Amino acid sequence: MYCEECKLRPATVHLAQMFNGQKIETHLCEQCASQKGAIIFGADHQLSIANLLGSFLGGNYGIQEARSPVQNSSCPNCGIKFFDIRQTGKLGCAQCYMAFEQELEPSLRRIHGNRQHVGKIPLRGGEKVLWRRQIEGLKQRLQEAVAREEYEEAAEIRDQIKNLEKRTG
Amino acid sequence: MRKPRKSVIRLKIWKRERDKEVGGMTIKKLFEETFLAWMNGETAIHSDIVISSRVRLARNLSEIAFPHLLNQESGQKFMQLINEAWQKSEFKELKQMELVTFENLSALDRKILVEKHLISPNHAQSTAFYQGLLVKPDGSLAVMINEEDHLRIQCFLPGLQLEEAYRRSQEIDDALEKELDFAFDDRRGYLTSCPTNIGTGMRASLMLHLPAISISGQSGHIFHNLNQLGLTVRGIYGEGTEAIGNFFQLSNQITLGQSEEDINASLTTISQQVIEQERMLRESLREQMKYQLEDRIGRAYGILTHARLISSNEALTLLSDVRLGIDMGMIPRISANALNELVVDIRPAHLQKKAGSDMDAVSRDAKRAEVIREKLQTGEEES
Numbered sequence: 001m002y003c004e005e006c007k008l009r010p011a012t013v014h015l016a017q018m019f020n021g022q023k024i025e026t027h028l029c030e031q032c033a034s035q036k037g038a039i040i041f042g043a044d045h046q047l048s049i050a051n052l053l054g055s056f057l058g059g060n061y062g063i064q065e066a067r068s069p070v071q072n073s074s075c076p077n078c079g080i081k082f083f084d085i086r087q088t089g090k091l092g093c094a095q096c097y098m099a100f101e102q103e104l105e106p107s108l109r110r111i112h113g114n115r116q117h118v119g120k121i122p123l124r125g126g127e128k129v130l131w132r133r134q135i136e137g138l139k140q141r142l143q144e145a146v147a148r149e150e151y152e153e154a155a156e157i158r159d160q161i162k163n164l165e166k167r168t169g
Numbered sequence: 170m171r172k173p174r175k176s177v178i179r180l181k182i183w184k185r186e187r188d189k190e191v192g193g194m195t196i197k198k199l200f201e202e203t204f205l206a207w208m209n210g211e212t213a214i215h216s217d218i219v220i221s222s223r224v225r226l227a228r229n230l231s232e233i234a235f236p237h238l239l240n241q242e243s244g245q246k247f248m249q250l251i252n253e254a255w256q257k258s259e260f261k262e263l264k265q266m267e268l269v270t271f272e273n274l275s276a277l278d279r280k281i282l283v284e285k286h287l288i289s290p291n292h293a294q295s296t297a298f299y300q301g302l303l304v305k306p307d308g309s310l311a312v313m314i315n316e317e318d319h320l321r322i323q324c325f326l327p328g329l330q331l332e333e334a335y336r337r338s339q340e341i342d343d344a345l346e347k348e349l350d351f352a353f354d355d356r357r358g359y360l361t362s363c364p365t366n367i368g369t370g371m372r373a374s375l376m377l378h379l380p381a382i383s384i385s386g387q388s389g390h391i392f393h394n395l396n397q398l399g400l401t402v403r404g405i406y407g408e409g410t411e412a413i414g415n416f417f418q419l420s421n422q423i424t425l426g427q428s429e430e431d432i433n434a435s436l437t438t439i440s441q442q443v444i445e446q447e448r449m450l451r452e453s454l455r456e457q458m459k460y461q462l463e464d465r466i467g468r469a470y471g472i473l474t475h476a477r478l479i480s481s482n483e484a485l486t487l488l489s490d491v492r493l494g495i496d497m498g499m500i501p502r503i504s505a506n507a508l509n510e511l512v513v514d515i516r517p518a519h520l521q522k523k524a525g526s527d528m529d530a531v532s533r534d535a536k537r538a539e540v541i542r543e544k545l546q547t548g549e550e551e552s
Binding site for chain 2: 009010012029077078080088089090091092093094095097098104107108111112113114115116117118119120121122123124128129132
């Protein structure tokens with residue numbers, strides 16, 4: 001798709017605006033979008049990452065919900081309010097992820113399209129995750145062993161899983 | 170005992186107390202000379218197209234507020250923790266690093282670090298004592314302190330070698346983690362100040378020189394496809410900058426739900442296709458537009474070796490042509506190292522550092538032209 005403005009470069013910026021309940025879509029290249037930016041967004045309203053992200057976080061909320069209690073609740077560790085996180089797109093501290101877990105969850109999923117970390121685990125504080133991954137791996141092997149009708153092996157694996165599960169509590 | 174020397178650079182350097190000889194490998198070099206490990210492109214893989222590989226790991230301490238909320242008190246506490254972790258560590262590469270904080274670093278020296286890509290432009294705005302850089306003097310490893318995250322561990326290497334860059338940065342991560350409690354969650358992985366980085370906290374990027382893709386007008390199309398694959402393409406000076414001199418930075422977008430190894434492998438594979446495409450287009454340029462191409466490269470070389478005044482943008486644009494000409498064997502060889510160095514050498518802060526005084530626009534353009542002429546000549550003699 002080419003830019004609707006210059007018709008030369010590929011359109012990489014896609015805008016959807018609502019006018020009287022009608023959706024109007026505009027497809028522009030970056031250069032034309034930045035030129036038009038002044039008209040579309042107003043001169044001093046920069047479409048920065050922080051702005052975009054702020055609206056993304058808690059983007060499920062309509063106008064009524066913007067005044068809901070959660071906007072004013074704050075993180076017990078750093079004291080930042082959810083309202084401020086929405087404004088800046090930045091969290092206050094690592095504990096904010098726990099404090100605003102429910103509010104953040106849908107946005108995190110939308111940003112990454114995933115909800116489960118599968119990469120590196122720190123040695124400290126990561127033991128539980130390591131165990132959980134080991135258990136998952138063992139369960140996989142257990143199923144395979146059962147499918148092959150290797151019941152002795154399966155029993156062994158089952159015991160290993162039990163042991164690990166005991167340790168993780 | 171060495172006598173304390175009067176230093177031009179006002180640096181606050183936290184010396185490791187037990188390793189005097191490490192302090193001897195002076196950090197002044199980093200500010201006064203241009204050459205860094207990633208510029209050593211002579212033997213690196215695909216270094217004619219992939220200038221450098223960078224891996225960055227974002228890490229945060231679990232209890233302390235993120236950098237944008239730090240104050241005098243929490244900043245002090247933070248610096249104490251980092252300093253202790255670094256002093257205590259037995260890991261060789263961490264021991265070779267030095268801690269520089271911004272409180273006493275001049276604006277010029279901070280700009281030098283930006284031009285070397287060791288810190289971000291935003292980071293350089295700061296003069297706080299709790300912001301700075303833990304850096305190996307050869308520039309291969311650098312930990313940005315309190316940029317957007319508490320720590321951003323970075324490794325820069327020449328050519329296409331993301332795996333090695335990841336291996337080395339995660340060694341630093343391991344060494345620091347022995348002393349520090351990093352914020353980590355079972356499900357979300359490493360927790361970061363901006364939610365776009367959670368999970369691995371890793372951004373792997375390649376700096377690519379893609380003149381043929383640009384000249385043939387293929388860039389929009391190719392970059393659009395790369396975006397579809399979850400990769401970001403942008404200019405070399407990071408977010409929100411245009412591509413100057415046909416240099417592009419290609420990096421992963423997603424950090425949650427993919428392992429570091431997978432991210433690196435897919436970025437490497439995709440970049441190999443981009444490299445192939447660039448090589449193919451170079452050959453078709455040679456076949457179909459031989460004279461135009463030779464003319465363009467010859468003119469660029471002529472201007473660079475004879476100009477007396479040159480702006481930064483013009484220089485970068487022409488240097489891209491000259492680099493292409495060298496890669497295609499159309500003009501005398503200049504070492505890859507010299508060319509890599511030159512791209513940083515002609516940036517304003519580096520010119521000013523060389524001149525040793527404040528410069529107006531004209532004398533800066535004059536100095537730039539001089540630096541380029543010299544480098545292109547000596548580069549030729551070396552090879």
